[in-house]
Amino acid sequence: MYHVRLLKVPYIAPPPAKQQFTKKGPGANDGSSTKKFMIAATTTLTTELGEYYFYGTATVRASIFLKWEESVRRRKKHKLKKDESDKDVPVASGTWEWRPGMRALKMSLSLQTRAIRENSHEGRGPKFILRVEVVDDEHLVDENVLYEDEHGGPWKPRFLTIESMPFAIICADITQPLNAKVAFDREDALYVVRHAEIAGDDYTFCEEIGDSMAKHLWDSGLLLGDFLSASQDNKAVFVSQLLRDSRPLLRILELGCGCGTAGLILSRQFTASTVLLTDLESAADVCRLNIAVNPRQTSAHGTIEFSQFDWVLEHNTPTQLSRVTDTVWDVVVVCDCTYNTDSFDALTDVLLKTVDKKHGTRVVLVHKERHGSENRVFEMLKQKNALEVRWRQELGPSGMQARVDVLE
Structure with a gap:
């Protein structure tokens, strides 16, 4: 698009x-x-x-x-x-x-x-x-x-x-x-706004003007929203893929969140969840702004926050590292992060620290395939992280090569 x-x-x-x-x-x-x-x-x-x-x-x-x-x-x-x-x-x-x-x-x-x-x-x-x-x-x-x-x-x-x-x-x-x-x-001249209705909820997504990729909206998160909005069946199937047994989803981590599109959508679908959006410091302001303008509407128990986090683990402070790696996550979300194949080693290293196989952590990979080398991430996730695709759904026209994969 x-x-x-x-x-x-x-x-x-x-x-x-x-x-x-x-x-x-x-x-x-x-x-x-x-x-x-x-x-x-x-x-x-x-x-x-x-x-x-x-x-x-x-x-x-x-x-x-x-x-x-x-x-x-x-x-x-x-x-x-x-x-x-x-x-x-x-x-x-x-x-x-x-x-x-x-x-x-x-x-x-x-x-x-x-x-x-x-x-x-x-x-x-x-x-x-x-x-x-x-x-x-x-x-x-x-x-x-x-x-x-x-x-x-x-x-x-x-x-x-x-x-x-x-x-x-x-x-x-x-x-x-x-x-x-x-x-x-204040600094509102830095931002522009897009509005979207996703699965019956109204969202306001802010992004910055300029050329920074981290501070713009990307397609895959919005296409995921389109899929969830298309029918109740779509929403029910997606939700069922993320839930373990009959227990409610409680802990969601997003890596490389940018503006926070995917995490914000999931926080509305699972209103009792604790959602932590993470990215580099450069994305902090725009992500926190999006959290502020998209308040949770139903549950007083759910939370959504941003925390600075670098995939190169030694670049984090002890507090930043422990906040991500010391929690047992139900779902780890990676949205529109596979375009850069140079980051695959760092990403899979982070998943080793955040995916608990015994607990049954599920990974949601939302992405567009812009070049064939991106498929290497699935080979690495299988070999290094023992993660395999359990559910796959195309998003948008087939020519866009956009899809969501749930791995376990």
């Missing part, structure tokens, strides 16, 4: 020379012309590792929305019905064409000062979000991809919509857009 990515988050751009002013529109309450804020951003359409750009023609739509929290005041002020303000309110929108060979697309939207003035409250400006999506993606074809779907037809690429974090527009004089700036809360 392709990810719509923001390479540069919303910022104030100079307006076109001949479009700095518009005539006063209906509802304006002063005698001056209304100036425009030009909200700009740069986006791209790429695979999760950034190794391929979408090679086709697509229509990209960018929209600015007034956050729904702000619409409570809007409803009261404009006497709207409740169901008219329980969702984000669009205030600007535009479309652009992505063409084969492009690597980035610059966009800018005109936001009237009236949208800010009318929704300001007690000196505080309203919060907006920028949403970027590909329109009518079910009709698009990537000319460089020859995947087939499960029915033998051409695979249709899927594009994941993206949103900015909420932002405000700060300026001393609302009639002077060029002196304004886009302001995010």
